[in-house]
Amino acid sequence: MSAPKKVVLAYSGGLDTSIILKWLQTEYGCEVITYTADLGQGEELEPARRKAEMMGIKPENIHILDAREEFVRDYVFPMFRANALYEGLYLLGTSIARPLISKHLVQIAQEHGADAIAHGATGKGNDQVRFELAAYALDPAIQVIAPWREWDLSSRTKLLEFAEKHQIPIAKDKRGEAPFSVDANLLHTSSEGKVLEDPADEAPDYVYQRTVSPEDAPETPEMVEVEFERGDAVAINGERMSPATILTKLNELGGKHGIGRLDLVENRFVGMKSRGVYETPGGTLLLEAHRGIEQITLDAGAGHLKDSIMPRYAELIYNGFWFSPEREMLQALIDKSQEHVTGTVRIKLYKGSVRTVARWSEHSLYSEAHVTFEDDAGAYDQKDAAGFIHLNALRLKLLATRNARVAGKK
Amino acid sequence: MSAPKKVVLAYSGGLDTSIILKWLQTEYGCEVITYTADLGQGEELEPARRKAEMMGIKPENIHILDAREEFVRDYVFPMFRANALYEGLYLLGTSIARPLISKHLVQIAQEHGADAIAHGATGKGNDQVRFELAAYALDPAIQVIAPWREWDLSSRTKLLEFAEKHQIPIAKDKRGEAPFSVDANLLHTSSEGKVLEDPADEAPDYVYQRTVSPEDAPETPEMVEVEFERGDAVAINGERMSPATILTKLNELGGKHGIGRLDLVENRFVGMKSRGVYETPGGTLLLEAHRGIEQITLDAGAGHLKDSIMPRYAELIYNGFWFSPEREMLQALIDKSQEHVTGTVRIKLYKGSVRTVARWSEHSLYSEAHVTFEDDAGAYDQKDAAGFIHLNALRLKLLATRNARVAGKK
Amino acid sequence: MSAPKKVVLAYSGGLDTSIILKWLQTEYGCEVITYTADLGQGEELEPARRKAEMMGIKPENIHILDAREEFVRDYVFPMFRANALYEGLYLLGTSIARPLISKHLVQIAQEHGADAIAHGATGKGNDQVRFELAAYALDPAIQVIAPWREWDLSSRTKLLEFAEKHQIPIAKDKRGEAPFSVDANLLHTSSEGKVLEDPADEAPDYVYQRTVSPEDAPETPEMVEVEFERGDAVAINGERMSPATILTKLNELGGKHGIGRLDLVENRFVGMKSRGVYETPGGTLLLEAHRGIEQITLDAGAGHLKDSIMPRYAELIYNGFWFSPEREMLQALIDKSQEHVTGTVRIKLYKGSVRTVARWSEHSLYSEAHVTFEDDAGAYDQKDAAGFIHLNALRLKLLATRNARVAGKK
């Protein structure tokens, strides 16, 4: 690997990525291009531009992008078509944002003729893997610089010394160490580390940033109607909205009712367990509603097949293989299943939980004529069930007969 | 199939199975043996004995059994080791009780030299399949009589006429039709049919029988500690209890806090969709807590394998294949994984939801030394991550190179 | 089910389906429409036309179709993209033809306004299921008549009596019972029943109809080059051909060299085991060659995913669910994987076996630069492997540490 000449940096404007920016300049003497995207993390982007300028980045090398619609339309929604949950519970809020960022970094690198990209993820986590696998999949010739794996700024003290030495402004509240680490985007906020490191200790309430405590949520339930077309949410309470607007609205609703909190010990791809606290208010509503609409519009065979491949699909996204043939193959399977996943679900929000209470669709497969306890006018012949059971039982009978025969001979 | 001479009937003491009892006597002229079990459905059994006697069943042909411990120990707990959910949401409360009942029916039939068993499930549902597959798997020579598929008592009026004609007492509240149908045992209560038949209509509140409405649940959260050994719950708040006692206690706790309600449209094995309302208060707590303890005690490879086979395992139970080689094979796999699933989980119960907030175990795989943001004293070498990523990326790079090469030639 | 007025019959022209034809006329008094297709079974179709006419079928009610190209292009080739094998060994030659026949029967029924279709499969086999599931999936209102499940012509004698009574001509060699039953199409010939019913008895050599005995095959091997595009064979030994022509040619080659014989005891969908003898000469070559080309053009992640879903895909086809959402979803996944499965494979045919000996492609992912034992000029950094192994080992080390710690405490 030769020394990079031009590097595109995923730049938040914060202290850590500012240190990385400077470190790239000093360590490699390379030209730095910054990329700052609005993925719904709730921070303004213009300060990042000003900071980049202040650190000597040429205006044409500063890229600021509102990626919220792309994020929800091309990443979040396809993933929710699968009802993806990692390890049964985690909605993959961080995982799904990483490939999009890498895609942008690589695109900008190609436009500028840059030979490398750089990110601020550490060597212990999953994000480094996600950033880098995505980048290599999109541009096999790209270099990826992960300063946290390379430099010797291994303590908070050393980082601050480096910042001071290079006149990087340090906000007052960054002098002390943060009590935990945060990542946020339109889908979720995750918190981990420090005060959260012992999974036997309950997470302190101040960790939660995006949802009220269920105890503080409204005393009265709220009903919300989510409309789907081909597996994607398209309207809330009858109002059509863009993908990012829908997720934003669902976040407001879920956050207000204390919904979507998760305290999880999960298995990282790099081999260790870690404890995270996640808040995914809108995503939690979306999953519940999507399952609700699938219940009446998706065939049993299709649904069971989807369920059976879901853990693998979720694991691929968690591990950083969004841009892989196998994820794309599974996506083709999932998308094929969603052609009729169209209709409306009413969900009930109340003090930390969400439940489907009603659903209807012109694409419904539910047949009251068949299921009714009343006279079904011949829709279903109960005598068929005898034959169905007899043939399903045949191999079990042959087994029992064999087992008894063999046991009898002993 | 020759006419049965002795039949063991799954007898609840209620109107429907009393009609079946009489119908078996009159239709086949056969001797009837009754079996009534306490699976925790919350009804007394002695009235069933008295009714059976009244209908002429010989005392030695009346079997009353408390099967609660067997049910939880040998059916519910093994299933919960798998975190089984049918179609992502249903805790299989009815499904898991059926094989136990069939096992008892077959055992009693063998003791009495009976040639048939009979059950009161209809020809449209899953229960007929579950009862019969289990019975045939345990005794390939047994006959199974399903009166609802055979007789012509196809309306409420005809049933009542039959009852009156044969002097079967009809409780006043059974004169009118029940507004929905109920099944209950220690794991859950399910309701379906009639007023629940339109999935676009919200279930009326009077359907719920075992859980308070979340709105009516206590205003203050309650913390509960569940202790596990090898995958099974063994103590609550430090007090060791038998399996059935634990589930009973969890039901009280969950029911009090409005936890475990589910309104679901599911796919029946016989090919139609149906809508059910389920209450599984204790089971919902147990699933959450079991997942919590697995988070720190179960290895990633083991956990992901379990997750990947769970949908199939759940489908087998739902479809009635409890006594099948493939369910037993999956159980062997699952049980193997639980050897170290030992430890304690603290769950928080509040107004309809339950969340794991802390967990600890001497069997924990969580390594603070590895995961810490602080200096890890060499437990983990961040440089290893570069190699890990490079080799995981290699095939993706080769793919991208190939794809670009081929595209370039076009 | 009301009595059918017009029935489309899958008619071979043979004795059995002629009896069915007449039985439909006499039993239901209905108009019969015949459908006879060339699927490569190696029989002429015009005799079937003449027989149908002779039995009073109106010329406009006689449908004769050459379906070979449709069969191979739309059914055989898509299935071979999956490397489908039922129970590890069976190439599904009968299973894959049934949905096509049903599709034609339903189309003709719709054109003629017929209300039913009829087939000649018995009540013990898989074919009835395949015919009927396909028909119902394509036209939920269609009736399906399966005379073998309905009539009382339960012995050879009764069948012949019926034929004689209705002046159906009986070929001399049909007077006695055939020593086994045969099904054939362009993909395979299957034989079962009678002399083959005891799986402990070797199949007599006269059962084989389409392949020479390996002992009688040529003494010298033959090399054949098969070229693929996007997963489908398009040329043999450099000559481009249509799908059916390719399969015909492969059949000649395989048959000549005694390749593709299989003596199998399999599990029928209806619950029993049966023994079949299959000859699939061309299909066996095609599977080997397709695997050969995938070896260099398909990514590991894609290939392993395909392998993992293949058994389910094969089972769906075997069980008759070709026209089901889950088969179509799996097909979408499989087809997605085949975009670069393009290139050429050389296979060696010799006395009953076929082996890939060479393969090459412009779409190859094989990188001699990476794999070489020689100096690789930096293509691969062996040091990366250490990190790769360390992180893959991390969870195993944590497990071993935990297990030792717990064991030590006991």
Next chain:
Amino acid sequence: MSAPKKVVLAYSGGLDTSIILKWLQTEYGCEVITYTADLGQGEELEPARRKAEMMGIKPENIHILDAREEFVRDYVFPMFRANALYEGLYLLGTSIARPLISKHLVQIAQEHGADAIAHGATGKGNDQVRFELAAYALDPAIQVIAPWREWDLSSRTKLLEFAEKHQIPIAKDKRGEAPFSVDANLLHTSSEGKVLEDPADEAPDYVYQRTVSPEDAPETPEMVEVEFERGDAVAINGERMSPATILTKLNELGGKHGIGRLDLVENRFVGMKSRGVYETPGGTLLLEAHRGIEQITLDAGAGHLKDSIMPRYAELIYNGFWFSPEREMLQALIDKSQEHVTGTVRIKLYKGSVRTVARWSEHSLYSEAHVTFEDDAGAYDQKDAAGFIHLNALRLKLLATRNARVAGKK
């Protein structure tokens, strides 16, 4: 990682591992313990002892072990219960030997208080992963030294210089480079590299070492009967033998008839494709015979479940995860299925191919009474099939109805 003081080396006695032995002594100044095992590779072990002694290894530090029975009984046979094939074709002959070697290395290290083990696998292959994952899983504190990833002896010339400098005897035929690289044990011989590196070039005949060419195999077929108990082969042609003796005998038979050759391009775990030529004569017979006995003794549900998890099981072994919880869980599932896999199979060997021609067992599930074309005396009621089909079709009909309804509205 501190410098090792005592190292257990997997020592073959050949040039390469002799160089490693010396390099360990000179590079680390550590005490070397040698381990040489007979896994059926067909080489005598005493020369390795003499060489080790000559290089200064203390007699008590030289371990020579006949591990053939352990290898077949505890590794090969359990794997064959699963019908394991990697990527559809490869019988995992190298993969399955590695964990056994690591287990011995770790045991010896623990006995001697050694702090490290060393192996001679390169940094490009799978074997390094298999050796090291197994070692770390068995002893998380062990160090593993992989000289090929560490030293600078990167060319044949440098290796020979090092050998000469340290007076390591070089056999004449090792002066020049071998035209390909070989690994062998009782299960297989694999060849790769050099002349085999271009997968478009046919492998030269001199690569094959263990099987005659099919063209040179006997002109007459040979019948062999293999008897199984609970999934493992226990006798050949009626003669009971130990596991290793059985595999040895099957190797002789297969090798004589030119059976078990495979020319494969496979996907290595480390991310690249490689081409290998494998000879697995006995294993190929064993797989065929095991499938043959499962055909009549294994239930459909059990068999299909086994088939569906097999690719994952094979991948785990290929990737080096023999000692992992998930492999052990799958093994528990597989072993559970084999309880009745007992009986005898007759296979026919002829010029490169092996086919099952007959099988019988007291544990057979095959029921001639059910399958017969003749009168089955009521064993099977063909009318049951109608109900079976109707209920299997129900969801497909509801789908078709829905799809038509929705299409009609557009």
